[in-house]
Amino acid sequence: MNIIITGAGRGIGFELVKKLSSNFDNKIYAVSRNLDRIEKLGASNVMHKSIDFSDETLDEKLGMLIEEIEEVDVIINNAGFLVNQPFEKLSKEDLLRSYEVNVFGPFRLIQAALPKLKKGSHVVNISSMGGFQGSAKFPGLSAYSSSKAAIANLTELLAEELKEKEIAVNCLALGAVQTEMLEEAFPGYQAPTSPAEMAKFIADFAINGSKYFNGKILPVSLSTP
Ligand SMILES: NC(=O)c1ccc[n+]([C@@H]2O[C@H](COP(=O)([O-])OP(=O)(O)OC[C@H]3O[C@@H](n4cnc5c(N)ncnc54)[C@H](OP(=O)(O)O)[C@@H]3O)[C@@H](O)[C@H]2O)c1
Numbered sequence: 001m002n003i004i005i006t007g008a009g010r011g012i013g014f015e016l017v018k019k020l021s022s023n024f025d026n027k028i029y030a031v032s033r034n035l036d037r038i039e040k041l042g043a044s045n046v047m048h049k050s051i052d053f054s055d056e057t058l059d060e061k062l063g064m065l066i067e068e069i070e071e072v073d074v075i076i077n078n079a080g081f082l083v084n085q086p087f088e089k090l091s092k093e094d095l096l097r098s099y100e101v102n103v104f105g106p107f108r109l110i111q112a113a114l115p116k117l118k119k120g121s122h123v124v125n126i127s128s129m130g131g132f133q134g135s136a137k138f139p140g141l142s143a144y145s146s147s148k149a150a151i152a153n154l155t156e157l158l159a160e161e162l163k164e165k166e167i168a169v170n171c172l173a174l175g176a177v178q179t180e181m182l183e184e185a186f187p188g189y190q191a192p193t194s195p196a197e198m199a200k201f202i203a204d205f206a207i208n209g210s211k212y213f214n215g216k217i218l219p220v221s222l223s224t225p
Helices: 011-021 036-041 058-067 092-116 142-165 180-185 195-211
Strands: 002-006 027-032 046-050 072-077 117-128 168-174 217-220
Touching (some): 002 092, 011 027, 011 036, 072 195, 092 117, 092 142, 117 142, 117 195, 142 217
Parallel strands (some): 002 027, 002 072, 027 046, 072 117
């Protein structure tokens, strides 16, 4: 399978690269700004792509990425940016960056990949319990969680719009996972789930989930801090 994983440089995304590249039938297109850990992994079926979702040349870079893939089987929109800032202190830049990475990036990647997404392919959008309707909410996360709600809603819309092409689109709303992002947002908090554990679940869902789900926003959460 040809699999695009964004946010592949660290955290859950890096563990996804490790997990999915362990099957040599898979070819992984690992998208992230920081490629150090991926390069150290040295897996021959992992192609590194340095793309910044806030960069002006985003569309050009996405075009180049898609051009070199014959057919896309799976996209995991995992890249995420979290700013923890009281509502009144959020700058325009905080807001823009949150939406660029968490919403516009996945939007433009799916658009760019559309001609190469074949019948039976699966787009998995990684959201957060913070963007899940009715879940516990936390101060300081208005930019982050509202952007995560947007990608969840986009999932439902795309599933409807792409169902005739038989492309499935689902969203996983994650609870707390012990990554650098969580540590930065909630210093000292101990999550019950490791990045490797979460990646194992997401990898399996990305490969098999489209047989059972389409247009779903699924909470994957033991706890939310
Ligand atoms: N950890 C949790 O508790 C938790 C809970 C709910 C949802 N999630 C979601 O799960 C996903 C993975 O999170 P994580 O905890 O593994 O976070 P992380 O360790 O902070 O990793 C985030 C990834 O996003 C990439 N990214 C950030 N800004 C980018 C930009 N401008 N352009 C391109 N890539 C960018 C980073 O790339 P670089 O390597 O280039 O820095 C990094 O690889 C995110 O979507 C997050 O919102 C996490």
